Amino acid sequence: MKFEAVTIKDIAKALGISTSTVSRALRDSHEISQETKQLVLECAERLNYRPNPIALSLKEKRSRSIGVVVCEISNTFFSQIINGIESISYDRGYNVIISQSLESYEREVMNLQYLSSRSVDGLLISVSTETNDMSHLKALHEKGLPIVFLDRITDEINTHSVIIDNFKGAYEATEHLVLSGYKNIAAIANSEFLSITNERLAGYREALLAHGITPDDTYIKHCFYGGMDFNEVEEAVNKLFTHKNRPDAIFTTSDKLTTGCLKTLHRRGVRVPDDIGLVGFSNSDIAELLNPALTVVRQPAREMGQQATELLLQLIESKRPVKQFEKRVLSPELHIRASTLPKW
Amino acid sequence: MKFEAVTIKDIAKALGISTSTVSRALRDSHEISQETKQLVLECAERLNYRPNPIALSLKEKRSRSIGVVVCEISNTFFSQIINGIESISYDRGYNVIISQSLESYEREVMNLQYLSSRSVDGLLISVSTETNDMSHLKALHEKGLPIVFLDRITDEINTHSVIIDNFKGAYEATEHLVLSGYKNIAAIANSEFLSITNERLAGYREALLAHGITPDDTYIKHCFYGGMDFNEVEEAVNKLFTHKNRPDAIFTTSDKLTTGCLKTLHRRGVRVPDDIGLVGFSNSDIAELLNPALTVVRQPAREMGQQATELLLQLIESKRPVKQFEKRVLSPELHIRASTLPKW
DNA sequence: TAAATTTACGGAATCGTTTTCGGGAACGAT
DNA sequence: ATCGTTCCCGAAAACGATTCCGTAAATTTA
Known part of the structure; x- marks a missing residue:
């Protein structure tokens, strides 16, 4: 703020003592007498002194702030994560500097550079879909910046991470489709660069195999930008509909893809689940209100944010270098609704 | 960050010149020779020098950061606003410190104190529903902190603000109901403390009057916490359903109230619009996918965030004190869909 | 040629705080 | 009376950058 703030100098001057004494008194040092402490404290109170965090x-x-990089703030999943991050860091006296990559590698690098120049004490990141090369993160990590990965992780950097059991979430969703009588199950997924994509597709394939269905890769469509661009999803759906053996169900691996897919189906006049079943990862809190009520795999996003923040703060405040790293795996929840009604 | 960053001292030492020269060379001062500038620039590049923003x-x-206080990040409307804020401040080299009040006055005050101690250069705020007393904001404003109000404003502080035409949005929504044949139109609104509540209810009442309907205040239900607690909405709807003259349409004045209301109606097994029509303020990007597709008043949230940020930066970077303040009024858009199908 | 001006740079203060170092005073022990 | 402690406190450096002030050398002007 522009206006003159009260500093320890002002207190020192008012009391006719040195700034060192004031500083020590405020920090309750043992080498300051009780009376002096009392005086300083009173004076500080009276002048409404606030320590200058910049100084x-x-x-x-250290800045007592943590940097957060997500791809898009207004995506429900990420805003819930941020909500969780904020809830913990607020209590612990850290502030949060949020930036979004908008799924662009270039922007991610710039954000990171910016955050590091702002001297953030630590970093929470969910990498962008374009991010294939981790060297920018590696460099920061090797320099000693504590990092915790969230949701979209990488093996290349050895540190804490918080994810959900993507395999399980996808497996259960797919199995649910199979058990409901769907035979030809397609998948619309994110970029192959992302950890979540591969884990979720693995669960999808495994569930099919477990029920005697041979996975067919022509049933898998990738949206490189995860549906940031709606046309991407539309095109994926269109391709599935021109498949020689049209699928009777679609599994989507992320929030944007799920709603994007539903939107496309609506526009094509396709009835869900009569013409095609739909289940997807989604954290929308109105999935049950959709037409039809959507069967979704819901991630405990808020809790993911909270746990990641706890791990990060633990890293930041640890006296000795941490060598043992945790990969916390939370459980997704399958909410079964009308979009995957049984075929009988 | 903990690790040693490159400073101008390092450059000075490497080149055998003084830090003042380095600083001036980097700022392209006229009193430094071309050759020296060249040397310094090269060296800075080579050592990967980054100025320390804290210093x-x-x-x-000034901290080149702006504080943002909204009630809840994961509310679509606000996350879109934040998106807009971030898009502008990013380009202008400011970072954004976000905090949420969760509709609590106490938390709002604490957030504000925190932000001001972090020396934010300016503040963007949408006050909490509990906020009736503005003295905490007044104090900061009088000390010279630039403030811009967003959406939920107050007359007590003379500064820029960005809102939408709430009267118009509500008027059009209500009129649309009337023209579609609905007769008994109820309203579920936010706390009466909020500017938006009164403006929107005024539009609602005026539209009724304009069409020869006398507004009936027993048709108006307030949710003090704006639906943060779902029970609030449920109770409001229940009360309307036990009204001696059950309404045939509901107008809701905010995002949470709209989806909360629809959820309640679903749970009660009420058919929309057959049993009751529904129109509400909402920024959900999947309103068209809801069951039924919702007629909504949509606010240009992202643009609101952008314009507010521009005004704030203008305030921050202005040389002389600004005396003339703007109230920017953007237009909401009525999207007509199935939840308000005509009664005939 | 002497004086005045410009050019190009270094020294040091500054922002607000913490912290190292050092020292005076009071006290008890010898 | 002298020495060693302990108790309180002040001076000054440090963090990284900018900037006012001073100044030697180079250049222009009279």
Whole structure:
């Protein structure tokens, strides 16, 4: 703020003592007498003194802030994550600097550079869909910046991470489709660069195999930008509909893909689930209100944010270098609704 | 970050010149020779020098960051606003510190205190539903902190604000109901403390009057916490259903209230629009996919965030104190869909 | 040629805070 | 009376950058 703030100098001057004494008194140092402490405290109170965090940051080389990089804030899944991050960091006296990559590698790199120059004490990141090369993150990590990965992780960097059991979520969703009588189950997935994509597709394939269905890769469509561009989803759906053996169900692996897919089906006048079943990953809190009520795999996003933040703060505040890293795996929940009604 | 960053001292030492020269060379000062500038620039590039924003903040008494207070990040309307805020501030080299009040006055005050101690250069705020007393904001404003209000504004502080034409949005929605043949139109609104509530209810009443219907205040239900607690909405709907003259349409004044209302209706097994029509303010991007497709008043949230940020940066970077303040009023859009099908 | 001006740079203060170092005073022990 | 402690406190450096002020050398002007 522009206006003159009260500093320890003002207190020192008012009391006719040195700034060192004031500083020590405020920090309750043992080498300051009770009376002096009392005086300083009263004076600080009276002048409404607030320590300057900027000066502290400069001195202590820590900013009490953590950086967050997600692809898009207004995506429900990520805003719930941020909600969780904020809830923990608020209590612990850290502030959160949020930036979004918009699924662009270039922007992710710029954000990271910016955050590191702002001296964030740690980083929570869910990598962008374009991110194949991790060297920018590796460099920061090797320099000592604590990092925790969220949802979209990488093996290339050895640190904490918080994910959900993607395999299980996809397996259960797919199995549910099979058990409901769907035979030709297609999948619309994110970029192959992402960890979540491969894990979810693995669960999808495994569930099919477990029920005697041979996975058919022509049933799998990737949306490189995860549906940031609606046309991507539309095109994926169109391709599935021109498949020689049209699928009778679609499994979508992310929030945007799920709603994008439903939107496309609506526009084509396709009835769900009569013409085609639909189940997808989604954290929308109105999935039950959709037409039809959507069967979804829901991720505990808020909790993911909270746990990731706890791990990060633990990393930041640890005295000795942490060598043992945790990969926390939370469970997704399958909510069965009308979009996957049994075929009989 | 903990690790040693490259400073101008390092450059100075490497080149055997003073830090002042380095600083001036980097800022392209006229009193440095071309050759020296060249040398410094090359060296900075080679060492990968990044200016330390913390040191700059301390020196210049500005942090190049702006504070944002909204009630809830994961509310679509606000996350879209934040998206807009971020898009502008990113380009202008400011970072954004986000905090949420969760509709609590107490938390709003704490957030504000925190942000001000972090030396934010300016503030964007949409006040919480509990906020009746503006003295905490007034104090900051009088100290010289630039503030811009967003959506939920107050007359008590003279500064820029960005809102939508709430009267118009509500008027058009209500009129649309009337023209579609609905007779007994109820309203579920936010706390009476909020500017938006009164403006929207005024539009609602005026539209009724304009069409020869006398507004009936027993048709108006308030949800103090704006539906943060789902029970609130449920109770409001229940009360309307036990009204001696059951309404045949409901107008809801905010995102959460709209989806909450639809959810309640679903649970009660009420058919929309056959049993009751529904139109509400909402920024959900899947309103068209709802059951039924919802008629909504949509606010240009992203643009609101952008314009508010532009106004704020203008305030922050203005040389002389700004005396003339703007109230930017954007237009909402009525999207007519199935939830308000004509009665004939 | 002497004086005045410009050019190009270094020294040091500054922002607000913490912290190291050092030292005076009071006290008890010898 | 002298020495060693302990208790309180101040001076100054440090964090990284900018900037005012001073100044030697080079250049222009009279």
